[in-house]
Amino acid sequence: MNSSPAIDPARCASFDVDAQRTFTPLCPDELPVPEGDQIVAELNAQAALLRWRVGSKDAHNPQAVWITDDAAKIGQPGVPGPHVEEHWPAHAIAGSEGFRLLPGLPHPAEYDFFVWKGVEPDMHPYGACYHDLAERLSTGVIEWLKARDVTHVAVGGLATDFCVKATVLQLQQAGLQVLLNQAACRGIAADSSAQALNEMRNAGVIVCQNAAELASLLAGNGQGSAKGPANGSGNDSGNSGSTSP
Numbered sequence: 001m002n003s004s005p006a007i008d009p010a011r012c013a014s015f016d017v018d019a020q021r022t023f024t025p026l027c028p029d030e031l032p033v034p035e036g037d038q039i040v041a042e043l044n045a046q047a048a049l050l051r052w053r054v055g056s057k058d059a060h061n062p063q064a065v066w067i068t069d070d071a072a073k074i075g076q077p078g079v080p081g082p083h084v085e086e087h088w089p090a091h092a093i094a095g096s097e098g099f100r101l102l103p104g105l106p107h108p109a110e111y112d113f114f115v116w117k118g119v120e121p122d123m124h125p126y127g128a129c130y131h132d133l134a135e136r137l138s139t140g141v142i143e144w145l146k147a148r149d150v151t152h153v154a155v156g157g158l159a160t161d162f163c164v165k166a167t168v169l170q171l172q173q174a175g176l177q178v179l180l181n182q183a184a185c186r187g188i189a190a191d192s193s194a195q196a197l198n199e200m201r202n203a204g205v206i207v208c209q210n211a212a213e214l215a216s217l218l219a220g221n222g223q224g225s226a227k228g229p230a231n232g233s234g235n236d237s238g239n240s241g242s243t244s245p
Ligand SMILES: [Zn+2]
Pocket: 058, 060, 091, 092, 118, 124
């Protein structure tokens, strides 16, 4: 893909990662991400370009061991057990308002595949591809995508610096080419989001500004802002005839 050939949309999936009200100003007492509710149009535009649409949700238990009301503990490690890292305020409790997808997204039943994660009270994964932090217990989404010969996955959702980053890295590590749609994501903090983008780029992820740029990439124009081809020794046979010295 160094010379950015057209990508077959029939082998592409769109992934809405945790695009839930709990991560938006609609639920200010949970884990609101600034502008988290403003990604819907981009998620829908991205999905309209591609053959498959998959999604994930945090689906937490009201008895979860990581729940805290102590502001000083939020985001801090120290929760006992191998499947949990940080403390968080209660969020995305199954059945609550925050658990719902953002207004304007389809019902989960209308997706082609859907993941509910973090149901166990002592498990809080970030990535949507594995139920556990050790990445041993698959949620099945990677296998589902591969069974349909998917090669590329466009990703958006909440939040850039946590669940989106983790899911993107898991997909990329599984051999799928991820196209991150920046306009379809929002992060908790600017610095951690910028760092997450760097980590994703370094892993080979192609970062697109928005669904319009994604459409252009699908058509074979442009190459996003991935690291790009490092060498110029591509096979140019049959092109304009100009040769490198
Ligand atoms: Zn969560």
